[in-house]
Amino acid sequence: xxxxxxxxxxxxxxxxxxxxxxxxxxxxxxxxxxxxxxxxxxxxxxxxxxxxxxxxxxxxxxxxxxxxxxxxxxxxxxxxxxxxxxxxxxxxxxxxxxxxxxxxxxxxxxxxxxxxxxxxxxxxxxxxxxxxxxxxxxxxxxxxxxxxxxxxxxxxxxxxxxxxxxxxxxxxxxxxxxxxxxxxxxxxxxxxxxxxxxxxxxxxxxxxxxxxxxxxxxxxxxxxxxxxxxxxxxxxxxxxxxxxxxxxxxxxxxxxxx
Numbered sequence: 622x623x624x625x626x627x628x629x630x631x632x633x634x635x636x637x638x639x640x641x642x643x644x645x646x647x648x649x650x651x652x653x654x655x656x657x658x659x660x661x662x663x664x665x666x667x668x669x670x671x672x673x674x675x676x677x678x679x680x681x682x683x684x685x686x687x688x689x690x691x692x693x694x695x696x697x698x699x700x701x702x703x704x705x706x707x708x709x710x711x712x713x714x715x716x717x718x719x720x721x722x723x724x725x726x727x728x729x730x731x732x733x734x735x736x737x738x739x740x741x742x743x744x745x746x747x748x749x750x751x752x753x754x755x756x757x758x759x760x761x762x763x764x765x766x767x768x769x770x771x772x773x774x775x776x777x778x779x780x781x782x783x784x785x786x787x788x789x790x791x792x793x794x795x796x797x798x799x800x801x802x803x804x805x806x807x808x809x810x811x812x813x814x815x816x817x818x819x820x821x822x823x824x825x826x827x828x829x830x831x832x833x834x835x836x837x838x839x840x841x842x843x844x845x846x847x848x849x850x851x852x853x854x855x856x857x858x859x860x861x862x863x864x865x866x867x868x869x870x871x872x873x874x875x876x877x878x879x
Contacts, residue, residue, distance in 0.1 A: 623718050624701040624821040625649045626672035627804065629729070629812055635795065635805060644795050647804040647818055650715040651829060655691045655698060657705050667702050670714060671695030672817075699819060703826075713829040716802050723794045725822040729812040733784030743777045787811040 627649030634641050656669040673696035677685065680694060688695055691711050719725075739745040739761040748757045761779070764772055772778075789811060796805040810818060 644805040718827040728819040731787040731811040734782035737782040
């Protein structure tokens with residue numbers, strides 16, 4: 622199984638041939654494998670991965686100790702029930718594990734609507750606005766028979782709406798921007814902007830290859846001047862020395878001085 626963690630950025634549109642397709646932009650990964658759980662030690666198989674960065678001063682010592690082996694300071698930790706095949710702690714997962722056309726499942730928290738009535742929450746039609754009905758237009762009406770003397774569990778009534786874990790299946794990846802770790806998914810995804818999104822689908826998980834940065838050492842270029850050029854420079858400098866003019870003294874001046 623392939624999986625990754627990301628956050629919802631926004632909705633936008635892209636062209637596919639001559640059609641405009643509504644897509645959701647997801648900033649996905651890179652994620653790091655933090656823990657591998659197996660049946661022997663934990664009772665089930667799962668892969669725990671991290672997403673995002675957190676300042677060390679905001680983390681507690683048990684969290685730092687848990688993440689020390691993976692070498693990250695993560696903000697989010699999530700598990701995916703998957704078989705552990707060829708994975709180890711510290712491996713990186715990015716959008717390159719997916720391809721355009723994958724059918725995925727998305728899990729996210731939906732937008733919270735607060736406390737709502739039955740008309741908004743469950744789509745009740747309400748009461749008639751005629752025949753003397755007063756202040757009953759959006760009321761739920763009867764909630765059951767009086768025999769059992771209690772309300773049955775699961776009865777559709779007013780209450781808190783939204784803000785819960787929501788799963789959307791059969792969504793399609795339209796395009797992938799590997800340079801910026803962006804997934805473009807056709808259709809809408811639960812939640813608001815910057816909401817955490819868990820993406821998974823069938824297929825083989827690929828580990829991102831580490832980037833090799835070559836250590837380029839600075840080499841100072843020393844220009845070697847041949848000996849002939851040095852001699853030519855010295856000769857030209859000698860030529861540039863001004864000559865001292867020696868004037869002869871007039872013999873009449875000499876006679877006067879004597």
